[in-house]
Amino acid sequence: MYSKTGRNQLNRKVVGILVSVILAIVFTTSLIYTFGQPNQAQNISSPMPTTTPEPAPSSTRTPFLSQSEEQIKPASESPSTSSSSGEQIEHVSIPKPSVPEFTVRYIDYSHDVPPTYGIDQYTGKTVITKEGYHVNNRTVEFTIKNQAFTSYIDVSGNNIELYYNFRFKGYYGNEWSYYPFKPDGYSTIPYGMLTGDLSPKLFPSNTDYTSISINIDILLSISSGYTGSFTFPSGGKIEFQTQALAGHVDYEASGLIAGSYHTFRGETSNWSETQIITLP
Numbered sequence: 001m002y003s004k005t006g007r008n009q010l011n012r013k014v015v016g017i018l019v020s021v022i023l024a025i026v027f028t029t030s031l032i033y034t035f036g037q038p039n040q041a042q043n044i045s046s047p048m049p050t051t052t053p054e055p056a057p058s059s060t061r062t063p064f065l066s067q068s069e070e071q072i073k074p075a076s077e078s079p080s081t082s083s084s085s086g087e088q089i090e091h092v093s094i095p096k097p098s099v100p101e102f103t104v105r106y107i108d109y110s111h112d113v114p115p116t117y118g119i120d121q122y123t124g125k126t127v128i129t130k131e132g133y134h135v136n137n138r139t140v141e142f143t144i145k146n147q148a149f150t151s152y153i154d155v156s157g158n159n160i161e162l163y164y165n166f167r168f169k170g171y172y173g174n175e176w177s178y179y180p181f182k183p184d185g186y187s188t189i190p191y192g193m194l195t196g197d198l199s200p201k202l203f204p205s206n207t208d209y210t211s212i213s214i215n216i217d218i219l220l221s222i223s224s225g226y227t228g229s230f231t232f233p234s235g236g237k238i239e240f241q242t243q244a245l246a247g248h249v250d251y252e253a254s255g256l257i258a259g260s261y262h263t264f265r266g267e268t269s270n271w272s273e274t275q276i277i278t279l280p
Contacts (some may be wrong), residue, residue, distance in 0.1 A: 055176040094160055097244035097269040104240050104275045138216040146204045158248040163201040165245050168219060171237035177223040187262040188222050200262050201249055224225040236279050245268040
């Protein structure tokens with residue numbers, strides 16, 4: 001039998017063990033609860049709203065395009081580019097050229113070609129092996145002051161360049177003839193297998209002035225309608241005017257031999273003041 005003192009010590013030990021067990025259970029439960037909750041530190045910067053937010057109003061601004069989106073942007077939405085070094089130029093009208101300043105003079109380069117001589121192989125005498133002939137080369141020479149112009153290629157691939165054009169008539173007449181382009185853009189001389197596929201482009205030089213020489217027989221053919229029945233009389237006066245052309249020239253094959261023409265498309269300047277020459 002335990003004494004009363006022994007029983008009290010035993011009771012105190014039992015109570016201490018029970019208290020330790022209860023504290024252990026409470027501590028373990030607390031740890032389980034703590035580690036079982038989500039990491040609240042991840043939500044500190046953006047706490048959950050206590051109420052449902054109103055929907056944001058729609059925006060009318062154009063969305064920002066990233067670099068990859070810019071790369072797939074349709075070409076029609078891209079801005080046009082221009083350059084004087086041969087790049088294509090889009091949505092740019094051809095500039096109207098200025099009225100040229102020029103002078104004109106008549107120069108006769110006609111000359112005689114002497115006959116060619118040789119030795120007859122049978123007689124040893126000097127004989128003519130080729131007859132001499134006369135070269136008719138009456139020329140109208142134009143000197144034009146150049147204007148600033150930079151050629152370029154348009155969006156259709158046309159080479160936009162500067163050219164010169166002329167018109168002429170008798171001093172007492174009213175009807176103009178044209179070289180090399182008429183007002184409708186067609187060339188005044190046909191080109192083909194017989195006449196040669198020569199370009200009628202009269203380009204400016206890369207200096208301050210351009211010199212252009214035209215055989216007067218060409219002008220005779222144009223003014224007579226290629227009948228050959230018209231002549232410029234000695235002492236007659238001819239009026240000349242010039243204009244600048246900015247655009248491109250195409251070849252239209254409307255005939256197989258000599259019926260094809262070049263056509264000019266672009267802008268023209270106004271006609272210049274009149275210059276007059278008197279034929280000798």
